Amino acid sequence: MRVWRTLLAVVLVASAAPTVLLGVLVVRDRGGVDAPVIAAALASAALAAGLSAIAARRITRPIAECVRGALEIARGRFGHQVRVFARNEIGDLAYTFNHMSRQLESYDAENHRLIAALERGYLETIRSLASAIDAKDPYTRGHADRVAALAVEIGRELGLPAEALSALEYAGILHDVGKIGIPDAILAKKTPLSSDEMALVRGHPRIGAEIVGGVAFLAAAVPAIRSHHERWDGAGYPDQLAGEAIPLVARIVSAADVWDACTSDRPYQKALGPADAAAVVGTLRGTQLDPSVHDALLAVLERRGLLRAATTAA
Missing domain, CATH: 1.10.3210.10 (Hypothetical protein af1432)
Known part of the structure; x- marks a missing residue:
């Protein structure tokens, strides 16, 4: 959320700056501000705010999805996949994350298999020891x-x-x-x-x-x-x-x-x-x-x- 607000402010300032500059020039040229100019300025500001929000959301939403995926992995839910389709560096990050998650799931399954086999070996060993006692x-x-x-x-x-x-x-x-x-x-x-x-x-x-x-x-x-x-x-x-x-x-x-x-x-x-x-x-x-x-x-x-x-x- 903090990243979204920061991006919104940066994009909004960048997109509104030309409008503000144009308004200053118009005021200087005409010596005042009339209703059409005010309406145009407000419309421009509203458009800049909307486009800024969309741009910020397009960047931060994939990041938030990757964060949620990382939390799922931290909870032990290996294999969790994030749904990010951006064709940029964030998309590459999501692809790498998904590959890592699948590998962790595979390693976790293999570890469980090895632990189960080890426990079966332990059990068979102690059963053999118990049988030696029974034989007495x-x-x-x-x-x-x-x-x-x-x-x-x-x-x-x-x-x-x-x-x-x-x-x-x-x-x-x-x-x-x-x-x-x-x-x-x-x-x-x-x-x-x-x-x-x-x-x-x-x-x-x-x-x-x-x-x-x-x-x-x-x-x-x-x-x-x-x-x-x-x-x-x-x-x-x-x-x-x-x-x-x-x-x-x-x-x-x-x-x-x-x-x-x-x-x-x-x-x-x-x-x-x-x-x-x-x-x-x-x-x-x-x-x-x-x-x-x-x-x-x-x-x-x-x-x-x-x-x-x-x-x-x-």
């Missing part, structure tokens, strides 16, 4: 993938954003990564663990968090890895956190972990059916499990048809 204990084979899938569904039920769902997937897969240092004999032991053995097992959340703590893309999953054995009532481990002091991702992974533990064969118990497992999990609501997360878990299980099927069978 045949009773938990597939446990990590099941916990990850269920945790993501619970997160969706709670309306969490995509970033949190990714953290839940990574945390679900790696929540037991700290067990990699626990002897197989302890993991597969069918009799009660000694106090020393229990202390060793209870150290796996802390160890797991330390293992992945230096990996930048897993940073959001670390709280769940460390705190998935914390309890809503504060009686968990390793930090005895309680209530909402426990990270939400950890509360969600905990609920998914409990459900899978109830419905899988373990050295110390046979798998429970959905109805019996739901009953056991229900007793943990408000003590071990966050009530809202427990309710979201049940909603997911109902959507899967597990609880309805169990109810029908009963």
Whole structure:
């Protein structure tokens, strides 16, 4: 707008100057000003103003269009094209801008493709690591993938954003990564663990968090890895956190972990059916499990048809 006003003033002065000069000469020649001269001067001034406004607009409108296009690019809307058809330097600027915008769109698409491929590679790597942990204990084979899938569904039920769902997937897969240092004999032991053995097992959340703590893309999953054995009532481990002091991702992974533990064969118990497992999990609501997360878990299980099927069978 400031450029438009400046151009208007410059063009107006340039176009009005001859009229003013002519008027001065007429006044000097005739010794005064009559009505026709005044009318001609006003008409000339009006024409000069109109032509000046048109000229200024023709120059500033393409500039304004380029500015709007630049703002769209700044907002990340790559590929935006400006509609400027002037056959002058401003038209050349618009053509160059449009070419740049298309190139940025192409680079952005390629970056998204590479990032997606990189994330898939990361995911496959951590799945391989989880499989190595599962191989130590045949009773938990597939446990990590099941916990990850269920945790993501619970997160969706709670309306969490995509970033949190990714953290839940990574945390679900790696929540037991700290067990990699626990002897197989302890993991597969069918009799009660000694106090020393229990202390060793209870150290796996802390160890797991330390293992992945230096990996930048897993940073959001670390709280769940460390705190998935914390309890809503504060009686968990390793930090005895309680209530909402426990990270939400950890509360969600905990609920998914409990459900899978109830419905899988373990050295110390046979798998429970959905109805019996739901009953056991229900007793943990408000003590071990966050009530809202427990309710979201049940909603997911109902959507899967597990609880309805169990109810029908009963």
